[in-house]
Every structure is written in C-alpha cells, then in structure tokens.
Amino acid sequence: MTPFIRIQNISKKFGKLLAVDDVSFNLERGELFSLLGPSGCGKTTLLRMLAGFEKPSEGYIEIDGQDMANVDPADRPVNIMFQSYALFPHMSVSNNIAYGLKRASLPSDEIKARVEELLRLVHLSGMGARKPSTLSGGQRQRVALARALARRPKLLLLDEPLAALDKKLRSETQFELVNIQEQLGTTFIVVTHDQEEAMTLSTRIGVMDDGKLVQTATPNEIYERPETRFVADFVGDISFLEATVIQRAGKYWLMEAATLIHATGSSTLTSGMKVSLAIRPEKITLTSQPTGQLNEFPVEIEDWAFYGAGTQYKVIGPDGIKLKVYQSHNQPSQANSRQLETGFVHFSPDATLILEG
Amino acid sequence: MHSFLQKFGRLLVIWLPLGWLGIFFMLPLVEMVNVSLSEARRAVPPYNPAFQIGKDGISFQPVVDNYLLIYEYWEDYLWPAVNSVRLAFFSTLYCLLFAYPMAWWIARSNKSLQHILLVLILMPFWTSSLLRMYALIGLLNPNGVINDFLIWAGITVTPIQMMQTDFSIYSGMILTYLPLMILPLYASLVRLDNSVLEAAADLGAKNWDIFRTIILPLSMPGVIAGCLLVFIPAVGEFVIPALLGGPEQLMLGKVIWTEFFRNRDWPVAAAIAIILIAIIILPIVYARYQDKESIS
Numbered sequence: 001m002t003p004f005i006r007i008q009n010i011s012k013k014f015g016k017l018l019a020v021d022d023v024s025f026n027l028e029r030g031e032l033f034s035l036l037g038p039s040g041c042g043k044t045t046l047l048r049m050l051a052g053f054e055k056p057s058e059g060y061i062e063i064d065g066q067d068m069a070n071v072d073p074a075d076r077p078v079n080i081m082f083q084s085y086a087l088f089p090h091m092s093v094s095n096n097i098a099y100g101l102k103r104a105s106l107p108s109d110e111i112k113a114r115v116e117e118l119l120r121l122v123h124l125s126g127m128g129a130r131k132p133s134t135l136s137g138g139q140r141q142r143v144a145l146a147r148a149l150a151r152r153p154k155l156l157l158l159d160e161p162l163a164a165l166d167k168k169l170r171s172e173t174q175f176e177l178v179n180i181q182e183q184l185g186t187t188f189i190v191v192t193h194d195q196e197e198a199m200t201l202s203t204r205i206g207v208m209d210d211g212k213l214v215q216t217a218t219p220n221e222i223y224e225r226p227e228t229r230f231v232a233d234f235v236g237d238i239s240f241l242e243a244t245v246i247q248r249a250g251k252y253w254l255m256e257a258a259t260l261i262h263a264t265g266s267s268t269l270t271s272g273m274k275v276s277l278a279i280r281p282e283k284i285t286l287t288s289q290p291t292g293q294l295n296e297f298p299v300e301i302e303d304w305a306f307y308g309a310g311t312q313y314k315v316i317g318p319d320g321i322k323l324k325v326y327q328s329h330n331q332p333s334q335a336n337s338r339q340l341e342t343g344f345v346h347f348s349p350d351a352t353l354i355l356e357g
Numbered sequence: 358m359h360s361f362l363q364k365f366g367r368l369l370v371i372w373l374p375l376g377w378l379g380i381f382f383m384l385p386l387v388e389m390v391n392v393s394l395s396e397a398r399r400a401v402p403p404y405n406p407a408f409q410i411g412k413d414g415i416s417f418q419p420v421v422d423n424y425l426l427i428y429e430y431w432e433d434y435l436w437p438a439v440n441s442v443r444l445a446f447f448s449t450l451y452c453l454l455f456a457y458p459m460a461w462w463i464a465r466s467n468k469s470l471q472h473i474l475l476v477l478i479l480m481p482f483w484t485s486s487l488l489r490m491y492a493l494i495g496l497l498n499p500n501g502v503i504n505d506f507l508i509w510a511g512i513t514v515t516p517i518q519m520m521q522t523d524f525s526i527y528s529g530m531i532l533t534y535l536p537l538m539i540l541p542l543y544a545s546l547v548r549l550d551n552s553v554l555e556a557a558a559d560l561g562a563k564n565w566d567i568f569r570t571i572i573l574p575l576s577m578p579g580v581i582a583g584c585l586l587v588f589i590p591a592v593g594e595f596v597i598p599a600l601l602g603g604p605e606q607l608m609l610g611k612v613i614w615t616e617f618f619r620n621r622d623w624p625v626a627a628a629i630a631i632i633l634i635a636i637i638i639l640p641i642v643y644a645r646y647q648d649k650e651s652i653s
Contacts, residue, residue, distance in 0.1 A: 051555075051559060052559075053555055053558075072558075072563075073555070073558045073559050074558050074559070074560075074561045074562060074563055075561075078559075079559055079560065080555075080556075080559050082552045082555070082556060083552075084550065084552050086550060086552035086553045086555070086556040087553075087556075088553060088556075088557070088571060089553075089575070090574045090575055099557070099560050099562075099570075100560030100561050103560055103561030103562050103566065104561055147556075147560070148559075150560075151560065151561065
C-alpha cells in the first residue's frame, strides 16, 4: 500500500544556503506528526514547501497519490495554520472561517451550517460576529484552527501552533488540539521548536538539524533511544560522559569514564573505542550514603534548583565529570536535605545510552 | 527644568501646534467668512468689514449680497465649478490608477530598495512646481522634444498636438499630485502582513480574488487618504490648467483669482472660496461616513 503522504528526497536551496537537505519520510492517514528542531533548522521551509509557497529545488511530494509539483497553494488539499494566525483583520470570525468555503463556491446555507459546526468544534459558538481584534490570544488561535480546517484538508500544517500562548493555556490547548485531531481524523504536521509540545502532541516526531531529518520515531523512542547526540541533547535533559570501552562484562559493557561504568550497548562495540555515554537526570539516584549498587560513585553537589514536583541537582563526580540529577518528590528522598554538599549517585546500566562519535 | 518638562511637556506638545493652527489657520478662515459677508467699497481694504472692533465698540452687520450675487449669476460660476470638480475627480482617479501598482511594488520590494524608491518619488518636490510645468511644456510643445523625436524618427510628418489638450492637463496634474497618492497607499500596503496574503492563497483564493477580498479592503484607509490629499488641492488648482490647457478651461480657482486681483471684489471672491470649501468638505464628510459604516 502506498503511504498517504510521501515526501521523497526533498531539498531546498536559497542561493548557496541549503535550507532543507534531502529529507524523506512517509505519513499514514490520521497521523499527528511533529517536525521538531531548533530555529533555522529548515522545518518551516519544509512546511512551506508542503503548503506550496516554496518550490522544492529537488525531490517529490505526493499527497493521497497526487503529485504536488505543479499544484498551486490554492488548489492543494492542504491547509496551513500560521504561527501569527494571519487572521483577516477586516472580517468577522464567521467570515474568516467561511473564506475558504466561499472560494470553493459552496451554497450559502451549507457554508453557514459548516461555519456553525466549526465554531462549536473550537468552542466559539456565538462569537461569529466578533472581529479578530476583540478576541483573546487563545480565541484567535482557535479561529485560525477552524479556518484552516474549514475546507476539510487532507493534510493540515500547523506552524508553531501554540508558541503565542502562555504556558497554562498552552497545555490546555495541546490536549484540545489532539482531541480535535482525533475527532476529525485529519492528518496533521506540526512544526515546533518545543520538545515538550512535540512529545505531548504527536504520534511520531521527526527531529531536524541543519536541514536534515536526523531521526523519525515515536515520542517514547525519541526520548529513550535517541540515535544521535544532537537528538539526545535537544529532546529532554541529558548528561554526557566521554568514555572508553574496556571489555564485555556479562550482559553489559565495562567502560572507563573517570570511574568504571557498566553500560548496555550493541555488540558492535570493540575494546578501546571512544563513545559518548548519555544518561537522563531522572534515571540517576542521589543518596547521602553509599548503597553498594552498580555504577555508584561519590559526588559533590554544585547547585540545585527546586521545580516543585522535584529537584534538579548539578553534581560533580570523580575527575570533574558533570552530571544532572533529577529527584522527584514522590518519596521522602534520602538526599532530601538542601544543605547536603556531598553524596553518592548510582544508576542502572540499562539506563545508559551509548552514542558513537 | 526636568520636572517642568514632565509636567507641561505633554500639554506643550499638544497645545502649541493647536494654538498655531488656531491662529494661522482658523482665524484667516473666520476672516474670510467675515469678508464674504462684507460690502465691497473703493478703499483700502476694499471692503467694509461686517464684523469689526473700532472706536464705536463691536459691530456686526453681515450682508449676504455677495452670495445672492453668485446665486443670481450661478451660470457664470457653474461651469468653472464643474470644470474644477471634473478636473479634480479625474486627476484623483488617474493618480489612483497609476499610484496603486507603484505603491504595491515599492511596498513589496526589499527594505533598501524601498528607501531609494521613496526618495525618488519625493524628488520632484525638490524643484518648483512651476519649473516642472515649463519642463513639461518643453516636452509636449509642437516643437518640443517628443515631437522633434517623432518627426526625426519618421513616425509623423506634422507635429502631434499635445499641448492645450486634456492629455497635457492631466499629465501636469499627475506629475504634480502622484506622490501625494503614492505615499499614503505605500504606508497602508507596507503594513500588510505577507502571511495574511498567503493564508488567502492557501484557502483557495486566486490573485484577483486576493486583491478584491484582502488587499483592497485592508488598504482602503490609504486609498481614502490619498484621494483626499489629491482631490482637495486639485479642486482649487488653476495654474496647471492655465499653463497646459486651452483657454476654455476656466477653473474655479481662476475665477477667484480674477475676482480678487482684476475686479478687486474681495467679498465675492471670498464667498466663492467659501463655497469651494463646502464643495471640498462634502466628499470628506461622505468618506468619513463610509468609514464609520464599514467599522460598525
């Protein structure tokens, strides 16, 4: 079966600058896919090529079996929700939403019915006569969403959909967005630089760096099994230890990184190989006394920050290796005391990630 | 000094220009109304002020004879008035048609080019309007540059009559007033958010549709401002038609000039000027009214 959306070897050059570099991925119908990456990584350019505002320098885009190469933005089964929302300031909320329907020359009573339905969907019933300038940021965002959904696109593109909202509203809107997406079954591509947003929204995430798609996987996989150092670093908090492989030790690898560490890793490793060992802060346990477990060593506590649900520590181990440690407050922590200046950390070999190079 | 500025700075900034306007704009206007309600006489000044403060105290004896005179000979004034309004209307229309694409192009150029183009637009203002009109005559005359070229190139044998035609008048009007139309149009078009245009295209609108439903309505304040800026001075214009037009092109501005300087009938001239102001204000009031309609 051919995939619903096929993006194949897409590149985009602006003069000498290669904004998007040979990106390929497929989407199934009804997926909520996030393009995640720092600003300037090419994710918005990729989105604009899907919408038809930019022509790919190379490559091929296919939506539901239809080649998009010579299709105008106006004729694509694709709609986009802009980061700035780009609402028409001189039109009422209803007319904003109806704009795309009028272009499609639908009968006016059907337009009316659909606008009402969309207003209900985004919880703006009764607001149809208002002008965008009289709405709050969250309401504007919902008008933009309704307007983009009005033509029932096969693919909806959302450019930083939540960036303009404050934190509290953002998390509410995230769930709302997922809800609407599931209700309609429309395929979404969300562009975001916010890894938390990508995690909570998506069925799959594509991480972009410097124009390239570096990893495409489910949020869980991206977080737990990042394939490159960039992905590990960009998604979530993580500490890196530069280590040298010593030898195989049972089911683990023994490594030297200021202290001896047991880690999981593939069988392709060889003795003497230099690797990056990555470990998430929440997988490290901080104690005031040694517990005698594997991968334990003494540390000095350099700094800490209270997050409410937990505390993040910056600790320094032997040879000055630096680690971030996160202790959640769900249990009376052994390292509870804020006055604590030294302690011990340990982590399971299964919690480590080995990133080559 | 600092606290004084803080305290009175705002008042100063508002009331100083307002006071200036009151004295040098409103008072002459009031004086003109006064003159228009006065009786003409052979003296200096050549009228007997309707309102005056003198030895006998304050007196106000308005006469409406001047307005009645205009009413009585309305046919003499109607054609100049029609001519003036027609000239102003078409000048405004042509300016709008020329200026809109230019303003659009400037507003869509990159920033550095925009500055250069705007300076070029304003450049004609650096030379006197009269000089530019004579330059235009030099171009359009039967033995002017254009005809010389056409004859030299063998395109025509006898010179083409371009002077003393509508073509020459409107060339002069557009030459003079185009910047006044371009600037407000540019100001409203440059603020247009590109993503709004892309959103319209994304929602299925083609070029003409985007212009009609998005660009034109959003640039309407600029269109109105530009039209007023051109129409108002164009109604009173008489130098350009006098220099470039034929003798039959009698403008209201010319009539006022004749009454003032040739007949030395200041009251009648003032009365015509007041009527002209009324003609100008009507479209503004109408435009304001339209504006309010579109907001509510």
